[in-house]
Structures are given as C-alpha cells and as structure tokens.
Amino acid sequence: MRKVAVLGSTGSIGTQTLDVVSREPDGYEVVGLAAGSNAELLLEQARKFRPRLVSVASRELAESIRPRLPEGTKLVYGEEGLIEVAAGAGADYVVCALVGSLGLTSTLAAIEAGSAIGLANKESLVTAGHLVMKKAADKGVPILPIDSEHSAIFQCLNGENRKSIKRLLITASGGSFRDRTRDQLENVTVEDALKHPNWSMGAKITIDSATMVNKGLEVIEAHWLFGLPYDRIDVLLHPESIVHSMVEFEDTSVMAQLGNPDMRVPIQYALTYPERRPSPATPLDLAKAGTLHFREMDFVRYPCLRMAYEAGRAGGTATTAFNAANEAAVARFLRGEIPFLAIESTIERVLAKHSPVRTPDLTAILETDAWARREAAAVK
Numbered sequence: 001m002r003k004v005a006v007l008g009s010t011g012s013i014g015t016q017t018l019d020v021v022s023r024e025p026d027g028y029e030v031v032g033l034a035a036g037s038n039a040e041l042l043l044e045q046a047r048k049f050r051p052r053l054v055s056v057a058s059r060e061l062a063e064s065i066r067p068r069l070p071e072g073t074k075l076v077y078g079e080e081g082l083i084e085v086a087a088g089a090g091a092d093y094v095v096c097a098l099v100g101s102l103g104l105t106s107t108l109a110a111i112e113a114g115s116a117i118g119l120a121n122k123e124s125l126v127t128a129g130h131l132v133m134k135k136a137a138d139k140g141v142p143i144l145p146i147d148s149e150h151s152a153i154f155q156c157l158n159g160e161n162r163k164s165i166k167r168l169l170i171t172a173s174g175g176s177f178r179d180r181t182r183d184q185l186e187n188v189t190v191e192d193a194l195k196h197p198n199w200s201m202g203a204k205i206t207i208d209s210a211t212m213v214n215k216g217l218e219v220i221e222a223h224w225l226f227g228l229p230y231d232r233i234d235v236l237l238h239p240e241s242i243v244h245s246m247v248e249f250e251d252t253s254v255m256a257q258l259g260n261p262d263m264r265v266p267i268q269y270a271l272t273y274p275e276r277r278p279s280p281a282t283p284l285d286l287a288k289a290g291t292l293h294f295r296e297m298d299f300v301r302y303p304c305l306r307m308a309y310e311a312g313r314a315g316g317t318a319t320t321a322f323n324a325a326n327e328a329a330v331a332r333f334l335r336g337e338i339p340f341l342a343i344e345s346t347i348e349r350v351l352a353k354h355s356p357v358r359t360p361d362l363t364a365i366l367e368t369d370a371w372a373r374r375e376a377a378a379v380k
Contacts, residue, residue: 005032008097032089053089055081087113118270120146129224144270151266152244152257169246171238175209216308316356317368325350328376
C-alpha cells in the first residue's frame with residue numbers, strides 16, 4: 001500500500017488526486033493533507049481519509065478546526081506545518097499540488113525525506129530548478145510530472161533514447177481569450193478571465209492560461225525536467241486540448257499523447273507509474289472529436305510567453321522574478337486593483353529592473369522572490 005501525502009489538498013489538483021486515490025482504497029493510505037484556508041473541505045477530507053497529519057495556513061484557523069478533527073489526527077499550521085506534512089507524515093509519495101512558489105520549500109523537504117514526488121507545482125522548478133533537480137538526483141528520488149503537458153512528454157519518451165529528441169512541442173489551449181484581439185482585452189473582467197473553455201482549474205492557473213504565463217512556466221519546467229535548451233522547446237496553439245503535447249525525434253517521427261481534458265489521467269499515471277490502470281475519465285472518441293487544429297504561437301499577442309523564454313534564457317534568478325511578479329500581479333487583478341493587461345506590463349517592468357544572480361542558493365532565490373513581489377505591488 002502506497003502512503004501518500006497531498007500538499008494543496010483542497011485545490012483543483014488536490015481534490016482530483018484524492019478522487020483518484022479513493023477509487024482504489026486498498027492501494028493507498030493518505031497519511032498527510034495540507035491546505036490553505038478552505039477549512040471545511042479539509043475537515044471533510046480528514047474525516048474521510050483519517051490522515052496522521054493535517055496542516056492549515058494559520059494558527060487561528062488551526063485552533064478553529066481542532067475540536068472537529070478525527071481522533072488521532074495531528075494538526076499543524078503555517079509554513080512549518082506544510083514542511084512537516086511534506087517530510088514528517090511518513091509518506092513514500094508526496095503530491096505537490098500547491099499553487100505558486102509556496103511549494104518550493106515543501107518540495108525540497110519531501111525530497112530530502114526520500115519521498116517520490118508527484119509534481120503539479122511547476123513553480124518549484126521555475127524558481128529553483130537547479131536546486132530541486134540536483135537534490136532529487138542526489139537522493140535518488142523520482143520526480144513524476146502531473147501537469148498534463150509534461151506527463152504527455154514523459155509518456156512519449158518511455159523507452160526512447162533522449163539523445164534522439166529533436167524538440168518538444170507543448171500544446172496550449174489559448175485560454176479564456178484565445179479568440180479575442182489585444183484591443184478586445186482592454187476592459188475584460190475577472191469573471192470573463194475565469195471562464196476557461198476546456199479545463200476546470202483554480203483561479204490563479206486560469207488567469208495564467210489567459211495571459212499564457214502558464215505556458216511560459218511549463219516551458220521553463222520542461223527545460224528542467226527533460227534537460228533540453230529553450231530553442232528546442234516550442235509551443236503550439238491547439239484549441240481542442242486533445243493532444244496534450246508531442247515529441248519530435250531526429251528521424252522526423254512525432255509522438256503525441258492524446259486524451260479528453262481530464263486531470264485525473266496524468267494524476268493517476270504519476271501515482272501508478274510504470275503501471276496503467278482503469279481510469280474514471282471519458283475515453284477519447286476521435287471520430288466524435290473531429291478535426292484537430294494547430295497554429296503557430298504569436299508572441300506579439302501573448303507577450304508573457306515571450307518574457308518567459310527570455311527569463312529562461314537569462315537563467316538564474318530571472319525566472320524567480322518572472323514568477324513572483326506574475327503571482328503578485330495576478331493577485332492584484334483578482335482583487336480588482338489593476339486591469340487584465342496590466343499583468344503583463346507589471347511583469348515586464350519588474351524584469352527590466354532585475355539583475356539576475358546566475359547560480360543562486362535558496363537564500364538568494366527567496367530574496368529575489370520577495371523583492372519581485374514588492375516591486376510588482378508598487379507598479380502603478
């Protein structure tokens with residue numbers, strides 16, 4: 001029986017992970033759950049799975065739910081509590097489904113503890129890919145991608161010689177505004193931005209999809225996961241989200257992984273690898289799906305993707321600054337403080353001020369993260 005801890009258990013990926021786990025109760029024991037402020041859902045999960053350890057964002061929230069937890073479940077809180085769930089719950093497999101750079105220290109802690117990592121928190125690699133991948137290699141810990149795009153690439157590469165890769169082709173739905181011009185984005189609302197045409201995701205990721213920041217983060221993550229330079233990682237617009245990504249090889253062969261948009265498929269594959277098991281997802285009917293469309297990425301229409309490539313090529317703390325500036329700008333947009341297009345102008349202004357540290361340690365990364373958030377918050 002696999003002992004699993006889920007970081008970000010009340011979010012979109014976390015809840016779908018627990019759905020997958022619950023369908024095979026003899027195969028998994030949930031030993032740890034970490035959430036932010038969604039206390040009621042966390043309590044439901046704790047009562048159902050009876051983990052050894054749960055964590056919430058703050059001491060106040062912890063005290064409010066303590067009397068309602070199942071007997072025998074230990075309660076912790078804050079960043080220290082998150083790290084304790086990642087490294088101290090006795091998990092042999094940790095699903096890191098936290099949104100944002102909050103996942104970095106807990107991912108590193110889980111690797112240090114020797115747990116296999118199911119990685120849905122792309123920001124861990126975006127902000128500190130060199131540290132995460134080195135620690136995983138040193139500890140002999142596998143990192144199994146949960147993002148649908150990276151899972152697709154991972155599956156396409158099974159049994160292949162990675163020296164034969166010519167390039168990776170990451171697909172992008174185009175997000176909520178894929179059929180709008182830049183002029184039509186001037187007055188879009190938060191509600192408009194949260195209407196993703198294909199996927200059910202959390203608010204922050206849905207906004208990132210609309211700006212194409214999410215695809216930029218995936219490009220940076222792919223660079224670290226698969227060890228390829230940025231000029232061999234391309235993005236294609238694919239509105240149907242049926243082809244989740246592709247790999248082109250030196251002999252011109254292209255391998256693709258296809259399926260209906262359902263995150264439970266890559267989640268389950270990461271949990272059961274190298275096995276495949278029956279899935280609750282709806283099978284793909286290609287005749288019903290009909291024609292699939294692809295078109296070249298427009299970096300003028302989506303400047304955030306251009307900035308992600310530029311930050312990746314600059315290296316060091318440039319990607320940390322890119323990610324932190326975006327997180328701060330998206331939070332401001334969701335609060336109604338800035339318009340949609342100000343997200344990209346905020347990122348650009350922060351990056352213009354940043355002088356990257358080439359090979360940063362964790363302290364330098366955290367300092368850059370904090371600096372970029374302050375700068376982004378101050379942009380008028």
